[in-house]
Amino acid sequence: MRFELKGKLVFSGELSRIKEDIDAVIKGAEPVLIKGAPKGKETEAAKIIRWHIVGNELELELESGRYVRAHDALLRLAKILATELGKKHKLGLRGISARDYRIILPIAEAPAKAVAEIKKLPHEVVVGDSSVEIHIKELTEAELRGRVVDRLVSMVEETLARASARAAEPMVVREGPKRPHTFKKNPFDVAKKLGWIRDFPGRGQWIYEEPYAKLLQAIEDIIIEEVARPLKFEEVMLPKLIPLEVMQRMPGYLDGVPEGMYYVSPPPRDPEAFKDFKQKLKLTKRVPVEDLKKILKEPAYVLAPAQCEPFYETFAFSHVRMEDLPVKQFDRSGWTYRWEGGGVEGLLRTQEFRRIEFVFLGSPEDVVSIRDAVVDQSIKVVDKLEMEWRLLVATPFYMREGVIGDGSDSSQVATYDVEVLLPYNDSWLEIGSYNVHRNKFVETFKIKEVKGRQVWTGCCGFGTSRWVVGFLAQHGFDPSRWPEPIRRRVGSLPPVPKVVE
Ligand SMILES: [Zn+2]
Known part of the structure; x- marks a missing residue:
């Protein structure tokens, strides 16, 4: 697995005059970029390939394997630089972004169904024989911090795994x-x-x-x-x-088979809300389902x-x-x-x-x-x-x-x-x-x-x-x-x- 990131840190002032200090901080940050990678897998952590200064912006290229992914490394580096440059030069970090992010996932096989699903992602995706390449342009700081990339990677991996698991004979x-x-x-x-x-x-x-x-x-x-x-x-x-917030924590249910369960909508605990409903029921002897739909609150539980x-x-x-x-x-x-829908059987x-x-x-x-x-x-x-x-x-x-x-x-x-x-x-x-x-x-x-x-x-x-x-x-x-x-x-x-x- 490879992550290639072109990112940018924007500071409150001109950086070219303190290039040497920045170089020292970046060199010193190297151990931080491999922290957390399992022993023996340090080469799959992140490293900085190159960087340069344009006015008050620091442009960086980072690469990583599966551990300490490039976007995490960028965030770690941003924190260190903000602290050090703040202390020494009174410079504040104004923003973090990435203009280009390439993610390459090795794959064993690419079942057609999974490929079709992956290609629907709102990014440029190339599926080859042995890898899937995702190309993301313009990531904001919120997206970088919000783990959007990690979820995207898991989504692709799970889609592929599901497709091959279905094919595998028990x-x-x-x-x-x-x-x-x-x-x-x-x-x-x-x-x-x-x-x-x-x-x-x-x-x-x-x-x-x-x-x-x-x-x-x-x-x-x-x-x-x-x-x-x-x-x-x-x-x-x-x-x-089960409240939806609890169900959301169950892997593979709301995010996997939301079509396979019953949703429960509570009513408002207010007799007034049901006045017309009751009257219609009495008059027509039929349950006024349309009215019920309007009265009920949003679904809040599943069975x-x-x-x-x-x-x-x-x-x-x-x-x-x-x-x-x-x-x-x-x-x-x-x-x-x-909820089995049409799949019920005796x-x-x-x-x-x-x-x-x-x-x-x-x-x-x-x-x-x-x-x-x-x-x-x-x-x-x-x-x-x-x-x-x-x-x-x-x-x-x-x-x-x-x-x-x-x-x-x-x-x-x-x-x-x-x-x-x-x-x-x-x-x-x-x-x-x-x-x-x-x-x-x-x-x-x-x-x-x-x-x-x-x-x-x-x-x-x-x-x-x-x-x-x-x-x-x-x-x-x-x-x-x-x-x-x-x-x-x-x-x-x-x-x-x-x-x-
Ligand atoms: Zn269970």
Whole structure:
């Protein structure tokens, strides 16, 4: 990665008479321009290529690699020069700008979709076989200080990573024993026929009757007894109505899939505002949606799409102490929501679903080993429920690196997915996702350790609505044929309420 910057510092007076002093300050500033670059990577920090004076302006050319990027170096240098020239010559710094900034990112491949997206950026962009070159003209001080360039670089990198991640096949790393499957029906059709689920006017939502509810409860109880308790996770209840400011700190959601969630607009708490609305409703017997739209305030929340959002918020903008870590919690308190639009599909893809979310914060080693332990315990539960399963390594959308290596070193795996077989169409259904976020969430939620030691987060989602689907798909609807741990918990199933059509 290379950054080539042509910048300018404007001072309050003529500079040519103090050229020697400026030269001394610039030479002295060299160590400051590599400060913060990792050991051994100092050559990838910034250096000054040349400079010259035009009246009261100092024009500079800087170059850098990935560490201490050229624009950061310019800002550091500006600060030092302002202090020194202020002290000695009573000169004030009047402005910082860049007239030309060239950024060259090496790339492994350039998927067409990503290239099209990158080319939409409001800058000159050249995509070659092995690099992307971005050319920015005229950057103001506010833009330089506001990290516009860093965000632009991340945006390009993420766009490329997303495009190649989509192309990458998930990799199966473990498999459960093959099992005989006598039941071959689609559980969705059978559940409807038996009245275990009922239609609801909301698309992708169902009313779940007692047999389904009991089965879900039994599976959730087993997960808690066999995964949460032995691994010492504490039960908490996390909010499901998430303010936009919190959601904004979740990497990959509002900035990645804003089209995939429900937005909530509160009304003014004022009966007067609804006077016409109520009158129209009474007269027409129809909900006056247009009026509602006018009354409601702007969207202020989303319905939790991830279920772990509030966990990170617990520590946001605060310091934790490594000695108090790891923190391990789980939340089974809810429905979570995703707006699937036209993508809803029976019981497999619903807008409202049950999940038990495990969340944790600790040292990098702890976070990886906790995640791995949750994976191992989950697989034991799947085996106990006699389901056919497989384990995959996957790349979550918020991770740039994705999988490093062949998946055998779990510390390099961002996400494991557990899938179970759907015998009726011989496909696989994801029922769990087990994530190590590294420092991604810690950075966006501004979580710090008191002594600056690295902390990471992770989360594991048990999509229990889908566990039920997988279970029914593999075992059918006759409780006497279900594995013993479930049979014992569910007991006898009462008849579902009958509706005469
Ligand atoms: Zn999560």
